[in-house]
Amino acid sequence: xxxxxxxxxxxxxxxxxxxxxxxVPISNHLYFYWYRQILGQKVExxxxxxxxxxxxxxxxxxxxFSVERPDGSNFTLKIRSTKLEDSAMYFCxxxxxxxxxxxxxxxxxxxxxxxx
Amino acid sequence: xxxVTQAQTEISVVEKEDVTLDCVYETRDTTYYLFWYKQPPxxxxxxxxxxxxxxxxxxxxxxxxxxxxxxxxxxxFTITASQVVDSAVYFCALSIISNFGNEKxxxxxxxxxxxxx
Numbered sequence: 390x391x392x393x394x395x396x397x398x399x400x401x402x403x404x405x406x407x408x409x410x411x412x413v414p415i416s417n418h419l420y421f422y423w424y425r426q427i428l429g430q431k432v433e434x435x436x437x438x439x440x441x442x443x444x445x446x447x448x449x450x451x452x453x454f455s456v457e458r459p460d461g462s463n464f465t466l467k468i469r470s471t472k473l474e475d476s477a478m479y480f481c482x483x484x485x486x487x488x489x490x491x492x493x494x495x496x497x498x499x500x501x502x503x504x505x
Numbered sequence: 506x507x508x509v510t511q512a513q514t515e516i517s518v519v520e521k522e523d524v525t526l527d528c529v530y531e532t533r534d535t536t537y538y539l540f541w542y543k544q545p546p547x548x549x550x551x552x553x554x555x556x557x558x559x560x561x562x563x564x565x566x567x568x569x570x571x572x573x574x575x576x577x578x579x580x581x582f583t584i585t586a587s588q589v590v591d592s593a594v595y596f597c598a599l600s601i602i603s604n605f606g607n608e609k610x611x612x613x614x615x616x617x618x619x620x621x622x
Contacts, residue, residue, distance in 0.1 A: 420608070432550070432596060432612040445609065478548055484608060494600075494608060496542075498549040 395481050395497035402471055402504055410466045410500045412481030421464045422482040422494065423456065425449065432480065438464065471504045478502075507532045509599050511613035518587055519621045526582045526616045528597030534558075539573065539580045540598040540610070550596070556580065584618075592620045 394413040402408045414421050423435040436446040438456050453475075455467045464483075468475055481497040508531040518524045530539065541553040554564065556573050564571045568588075572581045584591055597613040 424610070431614045432598075432610070434609050434611070437609065480550060493552065493555055494610065496550045496552070498547075501548065 393481055393483055393495050393497035395479075395500050397500060398498065399501045400503070402502070404473060404504055405470050408468050408471055408502065410468075410479050410481075410502065412464045412466070412483075412497055413462055414464055414481065414483030415485075415495055416462070418483035418485050418495070420444075420484045420486070421456075421458070422484075423466045424480040424482060424496075426478040426480065426499075427474075428477065435466075435479075468502075471502075473504050476502055476504045507534075507537075507599050507601060507611040509597050509611055509613035511595075511597055511616050513616045514614070515617045515619070517619040517621055520589060521586050523583060523585045524587055524618065526584075526595050526597075526618065528580045528582065528613060530578050530580065530597070530599045532599060532601060534601045536601070538600045538608075540600065541571065541580075541582050542596045542598060542612075544594040544596060544615070546593070553582075553595075587620045589620045589622050592618060594618070 393415060396411045400408060421438040424432050425435050426432045434447050436450045436456055437444045453469045457465050478499045478501050480499045482494045484494050510529045513527055516524060537558045539556045543551040543553055554571055561573050561575055568585045570583045594615045594617045596615045598610045600608050600610045602608055
């Protein structure tokens with residue numbers, strides 16, 4: 390079964406550095422998402438992306454964050470200047486359409502980001 | 506706004522016991538979807554089930570069963586004859602289609618289930 394692939398599985402970075410988390414969604418999917426889970430807490434929606442633009446973002450997704458689909462296969466999340474509180478597991482997800490019953494979200498295995 | 510409440514933070518049961526994880530949700534939308542995900546210690550999110558708001562039929566899949574009751578806004582999850590491999594954090598989630606045409610999941614805070622051998 391096709392799956393959403395995230396790399397790296399674990400990223401360690403220093404505070405203030407830029408980091409790019411990469412995701413390869415399922416190939417025929419059109420909707421892309423990033424979610425975040427701070428250790429021990431719930432999973433939170435960050436942003437959704439469709440037709441090469443952000444369709445919705447949460448208040449967590451401030452100017453330090455950006456998303457891009459640079460080449461038609463990758464979907465990236467960039468954090469421009471990381472803070473300690475950005476340490477979390479970041480999940481990428483994709484779906485074929487907006488209709489969740491027929492096209493459920495597929496989550497990747499996550500990238501654990503540690504900011505030191 | 507949507508809200509999902511999982512009041513049980515942690516549950517421990519002895520292997521082979523049955524255990525029920527509670528989930529209560531709030532939404533003003535009439536069309537919504539409910540999910541359960543399992544998160545093992547390795548961290549990934551494992552999809553277990555999805556129900557839509559128009560389908561209140563309970564579902565059984567092996568040792569897992571789900572009880573959806575719209576009248577009480579609950580979507581509870583029962584594991585029968587629990588096994589050590591069931592130890593994980595379980596998340597209940599609700600999704601709606603936003604005004605922007607995309608699906609957005611709201612997760613509960615999770616229940617950490619420990620099965621004692």
